[in-house]
Amino acid sequence: xxxxxxxxxxxxxxxxxxxxxxxxxxxxxxxxxxxxxxxxxxxxxxxxxxxxxxxxxxxxxxxxxxxxxxxxxxxxxxxxxxxxxxxxxxxxxxxxxxxxxxxxxxxxxxxxxxxxxxxxxxxxxxxxxxxxxxxxxxxxxxxxxxxxxxxxxxxxxxxxxxxxxxxxxxxxxxxxxxxxxxxxxxxxxxxxxxxxxxxxxxxxxxxxxxxxxxxxxxxxxxxxxxxxx
Numbered sequence: 001x002x003x004x005x006x007x008x009x010x011x012x013x014x015x016x017x018x019x020x021x022x023x024x025x026x027x028x029x030x031x032x033x034x035x036x037x038x039x040x041x042x043x044x045x046x047x048x049x050x051x052x053x054x055x056x057x058x059x060x061x062x063x064x065x066x067x068x069x070x071x072x073x074x075x076x077x078x079x080x081x082x083x084x085x086x087x088x089x090x091x092x093x094x095x096x097x098x099x100x101x102x103x104x105x106x107x108x109x110x111x112x113x114x115x116x117x118x119x120x121x122x123x124x125x126x127x128x129x130x131x132x133x134x135x136x137x138x139x140x141x142x143x144x145x146x147x148x149x150x151x152x153x154x155x156x157x158x159x160x161x162x163x164x165x166x167x168x169x170x171x172x173x174x175x176x177x178x179x180x181x182x183x184x185x186x187x188x189x190x191x192x193x194x195x196x197x198x199x200x201x202x203x204x205x206x207x208x209x210x211x212x213x214x215x216x217x218x219x220x221x222x223x224x225x226x227x228x229x
Contacts, residue, residue, distance in 0.1 A: 098166070103173040111172075112204060112224045119149035121216045128160075128224060129202050135222060144201040149218050154187045154208075161199040162187060170197045170207040172225040189213050192220075203227030 113131050125148040127136035139146050144158045161181035165174060175197035187196075189210045198206040205225045212219040 103177055105173070108171075108173050109226060112226050114223045116211065116219065116221045118217055118219045119147075119154075121152075121218075122148075122150050124148075126222075128198075128200055128206050128222070129204060145204075152189075152215070154189060154192075154218070156185055156187075158201055159183050159185045160187075160201070163197045163199075164191065165195045165197065167195070169194050172205060175199070175205045175207070176225070176228050189218055200224075 113135065115133050115135055117126055117135055117137055119126065119137075124138040125141035125146040126134070127139040127143065128145045128147060130136035130139070141148050141157055145160070146156065146158075148155050161183050163175070163178055163181045165178070168174065178197055181197070181199055187198075187208075190213070192208050192210045194207065194209045196208070198208060200206060204227050207223045209221045210218060211221055
């Protein structure tokens with residue numbers, strides 16, 4: 001029978017191993033103790049961070065909701081303003097349409113004649129086509145475009161066309177393009193407030209305003225323009 005030889009342990013090596021094992025155990029103990037101290041701190045720090053993060057997220061969400069509300073309010077306000085603008089545009093179009101047609105200022109000719117005359121009741125006539133300062137006072141009333149004061153009204157034997165503007169002063173730029181003239185042989189002086197366009201048989205235009213009206217006489221200011229070319 002064969003026997004295995006027995007190996008004897010070196011006491012010095014065993015002691016060294018025990019020392020190393022002891023050191024490792026000490027290090028592990030220190031680490032474990034350190035972790036035991038640090039872990040709660042880390043846990044608390046993480047809890048605070050998470051709490052702050054949640055607070056920041058909640059604040060951010062509230063800010064976003066507020067911005068959404070602001071945007072919705074701004075959009076509603078924009079819609080209201082657009083409706084107001086559209087209403088104003090429509091009103092402006094209506095106002096422009098209500099204005100009498102007009103000729104550009106650069107195409108408006110100079111007045112043919114401007115003057116003030118006094119007509120006695122049943123007296124002389126004036127020639128509305130005249131370029132004289134007194135409008136040919138004393139003209140033959142049987143001629144076209146003459147005007148006489150009689151029986152409290154101005155009369156024209158051959159008649160003239162008249163149109164009263166809804167507003168504004170009668171002027172060449174409006175009278176020359178206006179429509180709706182009506183023929184007449186008599187004009188009541190109180191109507192002549194500066195808004196009446198008068199179209200003569202000659203095609204010329206006139207504006208007549210009454211400065212003074214009495215039973216026996218009437219004082220008129222007249223402005224006439226040549227017919228459009």
